[in-house]
Amino acid sequence: MALDSKIPSGSVSDKWTNYKDHINLVNPANKRNLDIIVVGTGLAGGSAAATLAELGYNVKAFCFQDSPRRAHSIAAQGGINAAKNYQGDGDSVFRLFYDTVKGGDYRAREANVHRLAEVSTNIIDQCVAQGVPLAREYGGLLDNRSFGGALVSRTFYARGQTGQQLLLGAYSAMNRQIGRGKIKMHNRHEMLDLVIVNGKARGIIARNLITGEIERHSAHAVVIASGGYGNVFFLSTNAMGSNATAAWKIHKKGAFFANPCYTQIHPTCIPVSGDHQSKLTLMSESLRNDGRIWVPAKIEDAVAIREGKKKAIDLSEAERDYYLERRYPAFGNLVPRDVASRAAKERCDAGFGVNKTGEAVYLDFAAAIQRYGKEQAFLKGIDATDKQAVTKLGTEVVKNKYGNLFQMYYKIVDEDPYTSPMMIYPAVHYTMGGTWVDYNLMTTIPGCFSIGESNFSDHGANRLGASALMQGLADGYFVLPYTIGDYLSPDIKMGTIPTDSPEFEAAEKGVKDQIEKFMNNNGTHSVDYFHRKLGKIMWDKVGMARNAQGLNEAINEIAALREEFYKDVKVPGTDKGFNQELEKATRVADFLELGELFAKDALHRNESCGGHFREEYQTEDGEAKRDDENFAYVAAWEYKGKPSDAVLHKEDLVFDAVKLVQRNYK
Amino acid sequence: MKLTLKIWRQKNAQDKGAMVDYKIDGIEPDMSFLEMLDVFNEDLMSKGGEPVAFDHDCREGICGMCSLYINGEAHGPDRGVTTCQLHMRMFKDGDTITIEPFRAAAFPVVKDLVVNRSAFDRIQHAGGFISVNTSGNTIDANTIPINKKDADEAFDAATCIGCGACVASCKNSSAMLFVAAKVSQYALLPQGRIEATDRVLNMVSQMDAEGFGNCTNTGACEVECPKGISLENIARMNREYMSASLKG
Numbered sequence: 001m002a003l004d005s006k007i008p009s010g011s012v013s014d015k016w017t018n019y020k021d022h023i024n025l026v027n028p029a030n031k032r033n034l035d036i037i038v039v040g041t042g043l044a045g046g047s048a049a050a051t052l053a054e055l056g057y058n059v060k061a062f063c064f065q066d067s068p069r070r071a072h073s074i075a076a077q078g079g080i081n082a083a084k085n086y087q088g089d090g091d092s093v094f095r096l097f098y099d100t101v102k103g104g105d106y107r108a109r110e111a112n113v114h115r116l117a118e119v120s121t122n123i124i125d126q127c128v129a130q131g132v133p134l135a136r137e138y139g140g141l142l143d144n145r146s147f148g149g150a151l152v153s154r155t156f157y158a159r160g161q162t163g164q165q166l167l168l169g170a171y172s173a174m175n176r177q178i179g180r181g182k183i184k185m186h187n188r189h190e191m192l193d194l195v196i197v198n199g200k201a202r203g204i205i206a207r208n209l210i211t212g213e214i215e216r217h218s219a220h221a222v223v224i225a226s227g228g229y230g231n232v233f234f235l236s237t238n239a240m241g242s243n244a245t246a247a248w249k250i251h252k253k254g255a256f257f258a259n260p261c262y263t264q265i266h267p268t269c270i271p272v273s274g275d276h277q278s279k280l281t282l283m284s285e286s287l288r289n290d291g292r293i294w295v296p297a298k299i300e301d302a303v304a305i306r307e308g309k310k311k312a313i314d315l316s317e318a319e320r321d322y323y324l325e326r327r328y329p330a331f332g333n334l335v336p337r338d339v340a341s342r343a344a345k346e347r348c349d350a351g352f353g354v355n356k357t358g359e360a361v362y363l364d365f366a367a368a369i370q371r372y373g374k375e376q377a378f379l380k381g382i383d384a385t386d387k388q389a390v391t392k393l394g395t396e397v398v399k400n401k402y403g404n405l406f407q408m409y410y411k412i413v414d415e416d417p418y419t420s421p422m423m424i425y426p427a428v429h430y431t432m433g434g435t436w437v438d439y440n441l442m443t444t445i446p447g448c449f450s451i452g453e454s455n456f457s458d459h460g461a462n463r464l465g466a467s468a469l470m471q472g473l474a475d476g477y478f479v480l481p482y483t484i485g486d487y488l489s490p491d492i493k494m495g496t497i498p499t500d501s502p503e504f505e506a507a508e509k510g511v512k513d514q515i516e517k518f519m520n521n522n523g524t525h526s527v528d529y530f531h532r533k534l535g536k537i538m539w540d541k542v543g544m545a546r547n548a549q550g551l552n553e554a555i556n557e558i559a560a561l562r563e564e565f566y567k568d569v570k571v572p573g574t575d576k577g578f579n580q581e582l583e584k585a586t587r588v589a590d591f592l593e594l595g596e597l598f599a600k601d602a603l604h605r606n607e608s609c610g611g612h613f614r615e616e617y618q619t620e621d622g623e624a625k626r627d628d629e630n631f632a633y634v635a636a637w638e639y640k641g642k643p644s645d646a647v648l649h650k651e652d653l654v655f656d657a658v659k660l661v662q663r664n665y666k
Numbered sequence: 667m668k669l670t671l672k673i674w675r676q677k678n679a680q681d682k683g684a685m686v687d688y689k690i691d692g693i694e695p696d697m698s699f700l701e702m703l704d705v706f707n708e709d710l711m712s713k714g715g716e717p718v719a720f721d722h723d724c725r726e727g728i729c730g731m732c733s734l735y736i737n738g739e740a741h742g743p744d745r746g747v748t749t750c751q752l753h754m755r756m757f758k759d760g761d762t763i764t765i766e767p768f769r770a771a772a773f774p775v776v777k778d779l780v781v782n783r784s785a786f787d788r789i790q791h792a793g794g795f796i797s798v799n800t801s802g803n804t805i806d807a808n809t810i811p812i813n814k815k816d817a818d819e820a821f822d823a824a825t826c827i828g829c830g831a832c833v834a835s836c837k838n839s840s841a842m843l844f845v846a847a848k849v850s851q852y853a854l855l856p857q858g859r860i861e862a863t864d865r866v867l868n869m870v871s872q873m874d875a876e877g878f879g880n881c882t883n884t885g886a887c888e889v890e891c892p893k894g895i896s897l898e899n900i901a902r903m904n905r906e907y908m909s910a911s912l913k914g
Contacts, residue, residue, distance in 0.1 A: 051800040066721065067787050069828055070729040086808060119802065128807040129798045131857045133821040140811025158821060164728055165824060172795035179791035187784065210776055239723040274694060276701045279725045408727065411744075411751050412698075477800045526711050528704070573716050577678055578777040580719055581711075 003636060003651045006438040007111040012657040016115040020482055024489035031056030034488050035219040037204055039191045039246045041068030043167055043469055044452025045225030047476030050173035053182035055481060060217055062186045062206060064241055069171045072239040076163025077284035079155035080469040082120040087144050091152040093117045101658045103149040103336050104460020105610035110657055111439060112457045119478040120470050124156055126477060132169040134158050147465040148285055149336040155466045160284050160405045166469055191246045192511045194253045197503045201448035205511045212576040214511055216504045218497035220488055221447045224250055228431035228453040232591045234535025236428035237269060237282040243587040244594050247435050247454045255443035256636035258456035259433035261602035264463055264611045265544050266429030267340035270412055271360040280427040281412060283405055285465040288333045290368035295352040295361050297321040302352045312362055312421050323347055331665040338462045338611045339665060341426035345544050355423050364421035369394035430468060432459040436636040440483035451475035461610025518585045519575050523568035527584040530565045534595055542599045547615040551603040555596055562592040596643035607631045628660050667693040670762040673718055676775050695755035702754055719778040725750040730827030734779055735766040740831035740890045748892045768834035772877045783830050785876040792872035793865035794848045796857055816854045823850040825893045832887035838879030843887040845873050846903035847895050853906050863910040870907055
């Protein structure tokens, strides 16, 4: 099957406008005869469900949490980009587009990214109209901050809780439609398979997580908005329940899976504290605006700090190595995430790590506190040479900006980040890869769409900060509502899709068989036992730096682990009711397949780009070395029974508006 | 650390349920409370038992999924945190820890420590929104300047995570703090004023219909709220409700 991305013709800046002018529309009277299933209620799924219901479609929304408001978009901290140019600092739609393509290391589809930049401004207008309390300046207008990989301030934010506020905005829009009966909300439900009838996605099989009942739900189209697959690493900044099952099930039913190896390792997370660790906590990238990252310049000092004989504050300026500022003078601490993460790993691998395990660097606010303190002292007419007063004033400013993050750090680490620098280390955060979609956000299964983090389309090999919220809401509020109408227009006379067809029967049976197998397996190890093992293989061999030998080992080890899992996993309790171990088992079963495809994709991509760093392909000074001649394509994998048999399809990436160059943040 | 855990076990909504005592060893102060329960459940399963069900998801204090009534306090003894942010360093070696679900008539138990908080969603369906459709043609975001104080106060109210600690802490199982947070957020913003009258009447009416109790100003909700939502919001909602009732 040849991949058709369905990118409209014309110049990159006209494509979306022309497209909208010429698509088929469904009239309002017919929309109420069409059903749409939306799986996942984060920024993408929540905004899509609300908007589709407003348009008049009957929406059936599903989430595994007890309320749509809990989706993991809620945890996004830093902000959301939009090309508003409110700061007058030279921003524009083209610049946001350009920064995103460059930040993605030239592995994203130009047409999609431009569309994203175009609708970014509408998102801010929409959210403010909904009552989302974004941060404001004293004059009453919206405030902005800068984020990694950009030279302008285009990030809108709500203290350190931007994701929460935007998600609650989408949730409120959903609530209005739930109240009107236009969205039928299914909380505590998990999609366990896709149903295809006559070649088109026509429904899902879901498990009611409270009663254990297996349910059939039909629709004219199915939208997957189930997020990313970072939890394949076990430890990540994802929520405990975040999973790839919906995305993986559609993959097994024919949706190609694109670029699974593009995974973002976020540079500023709280380091691992012990074997009991269940998840990792992010410290927003916005902290890099004011925090300076460093390790000791001399290895003796690093050793002394690890042994508890010295403290960070004992080291003078000359004894510190602000390695990002040293290596990347132009962007300094604000280099993109992939670059910052690798630089931290490089220093720690070289022996300069500052915590017990040697896997941590400092993020220091002392300079920012002094800078802000002096500013405040000047404003208030206080003597700026009074260090104590300045520190107090500066601490207040930092507290106002990042208070909740500092408190979070304090509660976890039990150390005051206002007086001694934070310790941070990279952790798995976001997956740029995902189900392949065309320009319409439709997968290779007709009628099955994929939006937000669950698709692959906009971030290439590396996502810039504050772009995930932008993409989720762009897809859900402003893109899918157009493209899905074009797809549904021939279906207006179809009537309700029956759920008693052989296709539903077969899909339901498959799900029931899998559950029965788990319940009767009688193994000896818990699901977490296998999940932790998978995570370790992934982190050690398919993590921040990869090589062919490690990847080959990982592929074999994951396949063997999968076999052991099916033989030896133990799921206690009953499937006829609430059973969290069973939920985990069905999710980890899918991660055990996805992980292998992930490694296979990483092995085939003989270049380094963005979050995919192959040790064999680097420049003399350790930067990622792309191979545009051979790898400027999207790798879309077709399922053929086992991950090892997956077939590669290539979508060549064509760059008309942006010239391919080596990313340079120096 | 060695601990004694007294945990509420209940098979399903119909089951009567009871407290069960357990012993656990090898707990480290750096573990979060939920990581302690993970370790406990692993241990229980290895001995052929069924793990204790508890709600949790983000494990960073923002999703509002985790609950638990620990030693008589919602989200346990620490202040300004959810259970997932509570660490074992708050306890001492040899302690006995009592763990119950959030109890309220409007929050029926699903299993063990898991409760059904859908009543909160239904209150939001009744008015927790501004009626604006997605169009891409709403006015430019900076056309409505909002003074920073109002914007900040609206934000403070909007940080409610909907966990239900306020209800669990209240002797009347009142949901006033939760409802007031949403009413306040919109009441403080010009965008929200337009529907303010209907919103407060509808949300309060749904709150009553769900079986939450009345507010008697004990302030326990504010003390236990992991996000520090202020009682001032309840006062604001009362004012809004009074003036809306008069407009009738």
